[in-house]
Amino acid sequence: MGERCVIDVVNLNSFYGGRQVLHDITFSIARNEVTVIMGVSGCGKTTLLRHLVGLKKTGPGQLFLEGEDIGGFNVAAMNRYRRRIGVLFQSGALFNSMTVAENIAVPLSVHSRLAAETIRIIATIKLHQVGLSQFRDYMPSQLSGGMQKRAGLARALAMDPEILFVDEPSSGLDPITAAGLDELILELRDTLGMTIIVVTHELESAFRIADQIVMLDRGRLLAAGTVEQIKANPDERVIQFLQRQAEQKQDDNQKYLERLLGESELHLQA
Amino acid sequence: MHLQLERTSPGEIVCYLQGTVDRQTVPAIRRKLLRSARETGVSQMVVDLAKVSALDTAAVAMLVELLRVLAEKRGKLRLVGLNEQTTKMIRLSRLDALFHLDPHATSGS
Numbered sequence: 267m268g269e270r271c272v273i274d275v276v277n278l279n280s281f282y283g284g285r286q287v288l289h290d291i292t293f294s295i296a297r298n299e300v301t302v303i304m305g306v307s308g309c310g311k312t313t314l315l316r317h318l319v320g321l322k323k324t325g326p327g328q329l330f331l332e333g334e335d336i337g338g339f340n341v342a343a344m345n346r347y348r349r350r351i352g353v354l355f356q357s358g359a360l361f362n363s364m365t366v367a368e369n370i371a372v373p374l375s376v377h378s379r380l381a382a383e384t385i386r387i388i389a390t391i392k393l394h395q396v397g398l399s400q401f402r403d404y405m406p407s408q409l410s411g412g413m414q415k416r417a418g419l420a421r422a423l424a425m426d427p428e429i430l431f432v433d434e435p436s437s438g439l440d441p442i443t444a445a446g447l448d449e450l451i452l453e454l455r456d457t458l459g460m461t462i463i464v465v466t467h468e469l470e471s472a473f474r475i476a477d478q479i480v481m482l483d484r485g486r487l488l489a490a491g492t493v494e495q496i497k498a499n500p501d502e503r504v505i506q507f508l509q510r511q512a513e514q515k516q517d518d519n520q521k522y523l524e525r526l527l528g529e530s531e532l533h534l535q536a
Numbered sequence: 537m538h539l540q541l542e543r544t545s546p547g548e549i550v551c552y553l554q555g556t557v558d559r560q561t562v563p564a565i566r567r568k569l570l571r572s573a574r575e576t577g578v579s580q581m582v583v584d585l586a587k588v589s590a591l592d593t594a595a596v597a598m599l600v601e602l603l604r605v606l607a608e609k610r611g612k613l614r615l616v617g618l619n620e621q622t623t624k625m626i627r628l629s630r631l632d633a634l635f636h637l638d639p640h641a642t643s644g645s
Contacts, residue, residue: 387597426592457624
């Protein structure tokens with residue numbers, strides 16, 4: 267655990283009921299860098315994110331913030347941690363009964379003594395950063411999925427968090443808007459020295475923004491390193507992922523056919 | 537308090553900000569700045585950021601509010617003494633045009 271590292275994940279195991287979804291995951295997240303967590307759907311990316319933001323309980327000795335065991339945090343320590351982080355969930359997770367600007371204002375109203383007018387201006391600034399300032403008085407239901415996601419990012423940024431977690435920022439966005447968000451992520455790192463963790467399966471975006479890529483495969487750490495190190499990684503599954511070989515799709519297709527025809531029928535067809 | 541005010545002429549006030557200006561310190565600074573801006577006869581305020589080590593979006597929002605209060609009475613706001621971080625922060629907020637950024641200006645110039 268070096269001083270450069272904000273978060274250290276050490277042999278993290280995770281379960282849903284009796285099913286193990288993460289196996290002995292170990293890596294570190296460096297300060298002021300963009301760490302991209304990658305892998306095909308169902309590889310455990312979002313579960314890992316849920317541990318990192320404290321939404322899924324982590325056992326002791328598996329997750330450390332600046333050397334302190336997050337697994338041992340009491341409620342007050344966990345709340346202090348949550349005030350230091352911003353999170354954009356896959357869905358955007360906006361409050362439907364509030365306008366977009368009111369959504370952005372929520373964390374500031376709850377966690378600061380700022381005047382209402384200051385908060386109103388901050389909300390407009392944050393919405394402008396994600397290209398939505400003209401929609402500040404809209405209700406979330408009046409926005410497209412991609413716009414809701416951008417509004418969610420504006421809310422995650424409202425407190426200028428030290429650490430920003432972003433789940434699938436590019437999904438549902440057109441390529442130009444997605445590239446704009448990538449630029450914003452890099453700008454946040456460079457301007458505010460923000461530590462940013464992005465969960466994505468978009469290779470192009472990952473290569474554009476990552477200082478470090480952490481690649482998961484079926485709940486296990488497949489590889490971790492810089493973009494160049496990942497590109498040069500000789501592991502067959504890394505190569506498959508990078509070349510977008512559709513092994514996962516083939517697996518899915520095989521299971522789909524089995525479900526349709528039954529195993530015996532499938533043998534007959536072979 | 538991270539703020540010092542100096543009346544340099546009947547219509548001008550120079551505000552020296554210091555240290556970290558963020559959502560913790562902004563409420564108190566804002567009250568003083570806005571009170572000064574609303575004083576009769578004040579038509580220009582100069583905010584000197586030379587000794588500011590860091591500012592966040594709350595600080596930028598406070599400056600926007602100050603600019604608006606002055607603009608309502610046809611006054612002006614000038615930012616001077618910006619360093620790399622403060623300039624970047626204002627640019628990140630897409631407000632460089634609004635504040636006519638001049639990173640080399642000082643309060644004496």
